[in-house]
Amino acid sequence: MIRAEDVRERALDELRRFEVMMLDGHFDYGNGYHGPAYLNPHQLLRYPSTIWRLAQDLLDVVPDQIASATDVVAGPPTGGALLAHTLAGLLHSRRSLTHAPCSFAPFERKGKTPTLRPFYQHLVKGRRVLLADDVRNTGQTVAACADLIREAGGTVLAVVCICDRLEAIADPGVPVIALVEYPAPPNFAAADCPLCKAGKPITKF
Numbered sequence: 001m002i003r004a005e006d007v008r009e010r011a012l013d014e015l016r017r018f019e020v021m022m023l024d025g026h027f028d029y030g031n032g033y034h035g036p037a038y039l040n041p042h043q044l045l046r047y048p049s050t051i052w053r054l055a056q057d058l059l060d061v062v063p064d065q066i067a068s069a070t071d072v073v074a075g076p077p078t079g080g081a082l083l084a085h086t087l088a089g090l091l092h093s094r095r096s097l098t099h100a101p102c103s104f105a106p107f108e109r110k111g112k113t114p115t116l117r118p119f120y121q122h123l124v125k126g127r128r129v130l131l132a133d134d135v136r137n138t139g140q141t142v143a144a145c146a147d148l149i150r151e152a153g154g155t156v157l158a159v160v161c162i163c164d165r166l167e168a169i170a171d172p173g174v175p176v177i178a179l180v181e182y183p184a185p186p187n188f189a190a191a192d193c194p195l196c197k198a199g200k201p202i203t204k205f
Contacts, residue, residue, distance in 0.1 A: 004061045011057045011179045015163065018043050018050055021182065025203030026195040034195060035187040039163060040205070041079045041134040051079075051134075054162050055086040058179045059094070062130075066158050066177075067091060071127035074105040074149065076114050076141050079134030081106040083162065087132055105129070107145055114141060116148045124154035136161045136178065139168030146172040 015021040020043045027038040044051050059067060070091060075084030088104040095102070105120040116124075129149050133142050136159075146156045156174050164178035188194060 007057050007060045008180060011054060011162075012182075014050070014054065015180060018047075019205070020044055021163065021180075022203070022205070026200045028190070028202050029187070032190055033187040034190050034193040034202075035185060036195065037182075037185050038203075039135050039165065039182075044079055044134055044162065045082060051082060052086055052090075054179060055083060055090055058083075058160055058162060058177075059087065059090055061179060062158070062160060062177055066130065066175075067094075069128050069157060070102060070130040071100070072103045072105050072124050072129045072154070073132055074107065074116075074120075074124065074129050074145065075132040076107045076145055077109055080132055080141075083134055084130075084132040087130070087160070103127075107148070114145050114148065116145075116152060121152040124149055124152050127154050128157050129154045130157050131159045131172070131174075133159070133161045134163070136164040136176065137167055139170040139172065139176075143170035143172045146174065 020040055022038045022040060025036060025038065026034065028034055073084040073088040075081040085104045088102045091102040103123060105123050107114040107116055131142055131145055136142065142159050149156050158174050159172050159176045161178050163180045163182060164176065165184045166181055167184050
């Protein structure tokens, strides 16, 4: 049996190899701050096979009682929805033929606020929902999505993500299961950035 620790270590290596997790650069975050690390979720979306393999690894660390109870997997745009769609398909493929299919519910976005169309509100009503996102930063998006599921009459079982930066300021009220946890390193005000002072050029990608 594959140990969860081995799955997580392999996933971390893959995130680095595909430059999803960029750890040794000099990044301008566009908000007045610089830092040495950047998580680029768009690299996950570039190759469908990558998100498919990471989704399989993620399911290997999700407790069986959560995976078996899930009726619907939901996720915010864009990476969360793609991950949720992949997870729903993989969950269905791992179940017996007599088990009800696992459904998928994507959120939409109005400005910075997630929304759930009436069709999907009806889909999640009375069902047990697993929330998925690619990278968890402040956690505000998935917390808002969890509230929308509950308002629609669904039950949120857990939040799953490929990478948790451990910077969350919003609590979804359920367990958060991450394939990889990576504490964000310190950021610096651009005017005081030691990387700039050392003459290290801004990383381009």
